[in-house]
Amino acid sequence: MNRMLxxxxxxxxxxxxxxxxxxxxxRALAHAALIATDPADGAVLTQSPGKFSLTFSxxxxxxxxxxxxxDGSQLALTSFRLKDQTVEIDNPExxxxxxxxxxxxxVSVDGHPVGGSALFSIGALSAAPVAGEAVDWTxxxxxxxxxxxxxAGLFLGIGGAxxxxxxxxxxxxxxxxxxxxxxFGLVGAPLSLGLQGLDALGAPLARFATPAVWKxxxxxxxxxxxxxxxxxxxxxxxxxxxxxxxRKPSASVALLGVGAALAASGHASAAEPQWLTRPLVxxxxxxxxxxxGALAPLGLALRQQPAEAKAFLRRxxxxxxxxxxxxxxxxxxxxxxxxxxxVALIHTAYGRLLLLKLTLLLFLFTLAAINRWTLTAPAVAGxxxxxxxxxxxxxxxxxxxLAIFGVAAGWRFTPPPRALAIAAxxxxxxxxxxxxxxxxxxxxxxxxxxxxxxxxxxxxxxxxLDAKEVTLVLSKPDSGIEPIKRPARKSGDGTWxxxxxxxxxxxxxxxxxxxxxxxxxxxxxxxxxxxxxE
Amino acid sequence: MNKxxxxxGALCALGTNAALAHITLETQEAAVGSTYKAVLRMxxxxxxxxxxxxxxxxxxxxxxxxxxxxxxxxLQVKKGKYEKSYxxxxxxxxxxxxxxxxxxxxxxxxxxxxxxxxxxxxxxxPAGQMxxxxxxxxxxxAAERWIEIPAAGQDEDALETPxxxxxxxxxx
Numbered sequence: 001m002n003r004m005l006x007x008x009x010x011x012x013x014x015x016x017x018x019x020x021x022x023x024x025x026x027r028a029l030a031h032a033a034l035i036a037t038d039p040a041d042g043a044v045l046t047q048s049p050g051k052f053s054l055t056f057s058x059x060x061x062x063x064x065x066x067x068x069x070x071d072g073s074q075l076a077l078t079s080f081r082l083k084d085q086t087v088e089i090d091n092p093e094x095x096x097x098x099x100x101x102x103x104x105x106x107v108s109v110d111g112h113p114v115g116g117s118a119l120f121s122i123g124a125l126s127a128a129p130v131a132g133e134a135v136d137w138t139x140x141x142x143x144x145x146x147x148x149x150x151x152a153g154l155f156l157g158i159g160g161a162x163x164x165x166x167x168x169x170x171x172x173x174x175x176x177x178x179x180x181x182x183x184f185g186l187v188g189a190p191l192s193l194g195l196q197g198l199d200a201l202g203a204p205l206a207r208f209a210t211p212a213v214w215k216x217x218x219x220x221x222x223x224x225x226x227x228x229x230x231x232x233x234x235x236x237x238x239x240x241x242x243x244x245x246x247r248k249p250s251a252s253v254a255l256l257g258v259g260a261a262l263a264a265s266g267h268a269s270a271a272e273p274q275w276l277t278r279p280l281v282x283x284x285x286x287x288x289x290x291x292x293g294a295l296a297p298l299g300l301a302l303r304q305q306p307a308e309a310k311a312f313l314r315r316x317x318x319x320x321x322x323x324x325x326x327x328x329x330x331x332x333x334x335x336x337x338x339x340x341x342x343v344a345l346i347h348t349a350y351g352r353l354l355l356l357k358l359t360l361l362l363f364l365f366t367l368a369a370i371n372r373w374t375l376t377a378p379a380v381a382g383x384x385x386x387x388x389x390x391x392x393x394x395x396x397x398x399x400x401x402l403a404i405f406g407v408a409a410g411w412r413f414t415p416p417p418r419a420l421a422i423a424a425x426x427x428x429x430x431x432x433x434x435x436x437x438x439x440x441x442x443x444x445x446x447x448x449x450x451x452x453x454x455x456x457x458x459x460x461x462x463x464x465l466d467a468k469e470v471t472l473v474l475s476k477p478d479s480g481i482e483p484i485k486r487p488a489r490k491s492g493d494g495t496w497x498x499x500x501x502x503x504x505x506x507x508x509x510x511x512x513x514x515x516x517x518x519x520x521x522x523x524x525x526x527x528x529x530x531x532x533x534e
Numbered sequence: 535m536n537k538x539x540x541x542x543g544a545l546c547a548l549g550t551n552a553a554l555a556h557i558t559l560e561t562q563e564a565a566v567g568s569t570y571k572a573v574l575r576m577x578x579x580x581x582x583x584x585x586x587x588x589x590x591x592x593x594x595x596x597x598x599x600x601x602x603x604x605x606x607x608x609l610q611v612k613k614g615k616y617e618k619s620y621x622x623x624x625x626x627x628x629x630x631x632x633x634x635x636x637x638x639x640x641x642x643x644x645x646x647x648x649x650x651x652x653x654x655x656x657x658x659x660p661a662g663q664m665x666x667x668x669x670x671x672x673x674x675x676a677a678e679r680w681i682e683i684p685a686a687g688q689d690e691d692a693l694e695t696p697x698x699x700x701x702x703x704x705x706x
Contacts, residue, residue, distance in 0.1 A: 516679070519589070519591075519670055519679075519681075520591040520668040520670065520679075520681050521668075521681065522679060522681055522682060524682075
């Protein structure tokens with residue numbers, strides 16, 4: 001029975017690897033492109049249309065279709081039909097006058113999602129509504145839960161299996177707990193992968209089972225975490241249920257697999273320098289699994305069979321110091337890389353979660369230190385009262401560890417200050433397209449303060465436009481600031497540039513380009529541009 | 535009587551207020567198929583600088599243009615093909631003046647001057663609509679371009695540098 005189980009687990013692992021190798025490099029290069037919309041982008045209609053249509057360069061499958069009304073409220077468009085390359089969407093309500101945004105996100109055959117929006121107006125133009133990014137809290141809760149399950153499986157399950165294989169004398173104590181944790185991990189891993197796909201596409205939870213979602217998920221780096229995690233979980237099960245000769249080696253490989261799985265994706269692993277962060281995440285994850293995994297089996301052993309648990313306690317207390325040192329050292333270095341500046345601890349969501357985690361760690365380390373230096377010696381000597389205290393203390397430690405996992409799973413939603421700093425330096429770009437002229441305007445960096453602007457000018461039908469002069473006019477009527485008007489200089493590569501431009505305030509500005517086509521003809525094109533806070 | 539004069543004066547002052555800082559034509563209405571004397575009024579230079587040249591683009595349908603020379607300014611015209619042919623006093627016109635330039639002058643910012651040309655408005659110009667004469671005002675190396683033409687439905691007052699224009703009246 002056990003041998004059969006072991007055999008099937010090996011097969012499962014082999015199949016998962018084969019699947020990943022087949023799917024990951026098989027990405028097609030072409031993406032679907034929008035060819036036409038009805039109503040056309042920028043159209044002004046006299047009455048509310050009965051339906052909308054989007055035509056793409058290849059057949060697509062819609063993920064999210066939303067209509068943003070002039071007041072900014074959103075209407076999910078759920079009734080649509082596919083006709084070759086065209087998506088026909090029913091309009092469920094009579095639209096009021098004003099400018100609407102038809103926002104679409106589709107996935108093409110290659111699994112690559114593309115999104116965009118078309119503006120049209122009923123009756124007359126109004127200010128384009130701002131479509132706020134709605135947060136899908138159900139999806140977020142599910143993602144968080146999936147992560148928590150995965151962490152429970154990796155740390156408590158695999159770490160527990162390792163502790164049972166290497167530290168425990170009597171391996172039946174705590175086995176049920178460890179197997180339960182492994183099952184949580186086996187559920188959490190694929191669940192997390194699917195949710196990752198949903199999140200990457202911005203699709204709702206209802207689309208969990210669609211192939212596009214899983215195809216997308218398989219293209220993210222998270223697939224390696226899940227794959228390595230599943231292999232490690234399988235090896236941990238093998239060490240518990242498999243032949244005794246495989247127990248210790250498979251538990252050891254599984255423990256290393258935890259570190260490898262965590263190093264394969266995530267904020268910290270993505271940070272530079274990679275040669276430092278990935279090994280640190282590996283060490284951090286492996287150390288957590290070693291320590292956290294041993295807690296529950298030790299507590300259960302102490303409660304049920306104090307006499308046999310003594311050897312377990314002695315071995316753990318001997319090994320724990322270097323492990324915790326590695327854990328703390330790798331954690332501190334990673335935190336410094338991610339947070340960069342101490343103020344970010346308070347000012348960013350990521351930093352606040354880190355502070356919360358550190359507070360929980362403080363409690364955990366205090367309890368662990370008391371266990372190690374005050375309780376371990378009498379407990380090993382056979383003091384039953386101390387042993388009972390220790391069981392209680394370990395129970396609390398496991399609870400704190402779970403809380404820490406919960407906090408760490410919350411990092412999934414908070415970009416680290418390091419990434420925020422990179423994002424802040426990114427330019428903000430808009431594309432303005434009219435019949436007479438079109439322009440790509442980039443403002444670098446895309447936040448308030450000292451910036452540079454660059455503009456690429458073309459005719460409305462993508463032809464060259466040899467402008468005599470280009471002037472950028474930035475205005476923000478609601479701020480009481482006079483429009484900022486700057487002439488641009490033509491640079492060698494054909495773009496028009498403005499240096500030393502200061503944008504005094506963040507928010508939505510109106511960017512207008514006055515393009516002097518000939519002595520007597522000026523073309524003015526404009527569009528709103530969102531400037532981030534500094 | 536005096537009251538009426540005052541009211542008319544106030545109306546004039548208010549009505550032309552927005553246009554005071556812009557380049558305008560003295561006569562703001564003309565019938566199609568008539569002869570029009572265009573008097574361009576230059577209220578100021580370019581942000582304090584003296585005006586050194588005035589260039590006017592002649593729109594399609596404005597034919598047989600004859601500018602008035604100005605002492606101290608070099609007068610030039612650029613001729614070109616009309617988009618179609620026009621009949622004037624039994625003659626068929628296919629080419630003519632497309633641009634009038636007065637250059638080499640010096641009109642300080644604090645002084646006022648007028649630039650004049652005479653032209654025929656073709657009979658088939660659309661009565662009831664506006665006809666615009668884009669003007670480039672040069673002040674040494676600076677320039678003000680009075681060339682903006684309001685888009686359909688756009689308020690002319692919203693433009694920063696509108697082209698001077700006249701309203702076309704029905705043929706008399």
